[in-house]
């Protein structure tokens with residue numbers, strides 16, 4: 001990917017003034033939007049894949065072309081490593097010959113996450129690498145931490161890793177995580193030796209600073 005990507009700009013100066021209210025409202029209500037048919041089909045594929053008796057599950061949500069999913073499949077050879085993306089075009093782009101522990105699903109995370117939880121499926125680790133930032137203040141609810149599905153995220157995996165080239169996205173996510181009752185996640189700069197994803201490559205080639213957040217869920221503490 002070329003190195004001509006511009007840094008994120010926003011009309012927000014800091015954490016969105018309505019974020020706490022939005023997160024607390026979502027925490028005290030249930031997200032009831034019906035699950036779409038194509039996501040039910042994708043979930044059936046996931047169930048069939050998980051039947052093969054893996055050590056556990058690694059989720060790579062919003063995986064784009066699946067470059068990071070491929071890397072994770074090599075890193076966790078005994079785990080089922082599942083990439084989810086809504087874009088069929090992106091998922092097909094790498095022309096991968098997938099290893100047997102990798103499964104790419106075309107679907108919407110908000111539905112597949114809910115289906116996993118409803119069926120008792122949990123991941124050992126959850127990666128969310130470079131989700132769309134939606135930097136305009138008016139688009140808060142399109143960011144994952146402003147979405148009604150957000151309160152379910154800590155139930156899905158004990159550790160969630162989020163990366164972005166927009167630090168404020170991570171700061172907001174961290175506050176939202178804390179307002180759900182978990183400890184405030186650590187945020188640091190992320191300087192990989194080799195990029196994990198296409199967007200990570202593009203941002204690095206453009207000289208942008210990258211950030212990583214690791215969020216631990218108290219739902220998994222014994």
Ligand SMILES: C[S@@+](CC[C@H](N)C(=O)[O-])C[C@H]1O[C@@H](n2cnc3c(N)ncnc32)[C@H](O)[C@@H]1O
Nearest residue numbers: 062063064085086087108109129130197198199
């Ligand atoms: C900025 S790209 C990052 C892709 C990849 N993680 C990377 O770093 O190269 C964001 C990705 O999120 C996907 N996406 C956005 N909303 C989604 C949703 N609700 N469910 C699944 N995928 C979604 C898009 O199709 C896109 O591929």
